Amino acid sequence: MANNTKTNEFHKEQNKEEMKKQLITFAAMIIFTVIAFLIVGTGIMSKMMAIPLLLIMALIQVAFQFYYFMHMKDKGHELASIMIYGGVWAAILTVAALTLVIWW
Amino acid sequence: MSHDHSLNPETMPQHPEKATLEGKNKFLGLWFFLGGETVLFASLFGTYLALKNSTAGGPTTQELYGLELVFVMTMLLLTSSLTSVYAMYHMKNNDFKKMQLWLGITGLLGIGFLACEIYEFYHYIHEYGFTFRSSAFGSAFYTLVGFHGGHVLFGLCWLSAIMIRNAKRGLNLYNAPKFNTFSLYWHFIDVVWVFIFTVVYLMGKVA
Numbered sequence: 121m122a123n124n125t126k127t128n129e130f131h132k133e134q135n136k137e138e139m140k141k142q143l144i145t146f147a148a149m150i151i152f153t154v155i156a157f158l159i160v161g162t163g164i165m166s167k168m169m170a171i172p173l174l175l176i177m178a179l180i181q182v183a184f185q186f187y188y189f190m191h192m193k194d195k196g197h198e199l200a201s202i203m204i205y206g207g208v209w210a211a212i213l214t215v216a217a218l219t220l221v222i223w224w
Numbered sequence: 225m226s227h228d229h230s231l232n233p234e235t236m237p238q239h240p241e242k243a244t245l246e247g248k249n250k251f252l253g254l255w256f257f258l259g260g261e262t263v264l265f266a267s268l269f270g271t272y273l274a275l276k277n278s279t280a281g282g283p284t285t286q287e288l289y290g291l292e293l294v295f296v297m298t299m300l301l302l303t304s305s306l307t308s309v310y311a312m313y314h315m316k317n318n319d320f321k322k323m324q325l326w327l328g329i330t331g332l333l334g335i336g337f338l339a340c341e342i343y344e345f346y347h348y349i350h351e352y353g354f355t356f357r358s359s360a361f362g363s364a365f366y367t368l369v370g371f372h373g374g375h376v377l378f379g380l381c382w383l384s385a386i387m388i389r390n391a392k393r394g395l396n397l398y399n400a401p402k403f404n405t406f407s408l409y410w411h412f413i414d415v416v417w418v419f420i421f422t423v424v425y426l427m428g429k430v431a
Contacts, residue, residue: 135316139313146305150302153295153299153421156422157295157426160429165430171427175422177422182419185414189305200251203255206259207262208262211262214263216270
């Protein structure tokens with residue numbers, strides 16, 4: 121029983137560490153969001169500069185969401201990665217096809 | 225009841241959500257579902273991008289969108305993502321009451337988000353006469369954003385169902401995977417929203 125309590129304490133400590141990382145992730149996501157809204161709200165950037173930057177910031181936020189909040193960085197997420205990247209692959213093709221048809 | 229007891233040991237394993245075969249299956253099944261959802265939303269995003277300039281004389285994206293409300297909605301949904309992380313943190317520490325509390329906060333933030341979205345649609349329809357039938361842009365906009373709102377609504381129903389159903393049971397190896405599955409789904413809704421506020425609202429405002 122004493123041994124059990126010890127491992128529990130260890131796991132609790134581990135969970136706490138993990139939670140700290142999650143909070144840093146959340147702070148980073150808030151900062152990215154605020155920057156994105158500021159770029160558009162203040163209009164300091166030209167359209168050619170702003171749009172790629174906004175998309176890059178969205179991709180970083182989504183990576184944080186997947187790898188930290190949804191734990192894809194942890195062990196045992198190989199199949200999960202295959203499924204989500206498979207979906208992303210099909211998603212890129214879909215968006216490319218639908219936007220390319222209006223190019224001419 | 226001996227069956228129930230075996231699912232609720234004195235000391236929970238470190239990952240109660242993946243300790244049983246059913247838990248593992250739920251986890252994989254949900255990721256499979258999310259892969260499909262990615263493609264579903266991609267088709268709606270592609271349609272929106274193709275049709276966003278077909279306004280048929282109605283308001284353009286620049287005239288229509290307001291950033292303030294979208295910012296508030298983004299903060300609500302982003303925070304609800306963090307509160308569901310907190311709920312899962314308490315699940316791993318086998319603290320059922322705190323998990324329910326944080327899940328409740330997640331639900332309230334979700335309701336706040338949905339209320340803002342309903343107000344937004346109401347505003348567009350009454351102030352601008354911008355409806356689903358106004359133009360190809362209108363149809364694409366309401367389908368994309370409305371589908372996301374529908375996912376939020378579905379998530380809220382799902383959340384209240386598992387919270388009420390398990391309120392008296394406490395946390396065990398049978399329902400831990402259910403809570404974890406919901407939290408993954410909720411994060412995914414936030415992922416979709418990140419693209420909506422970037423591609424629809426922010427890019428619509430600069431373009």
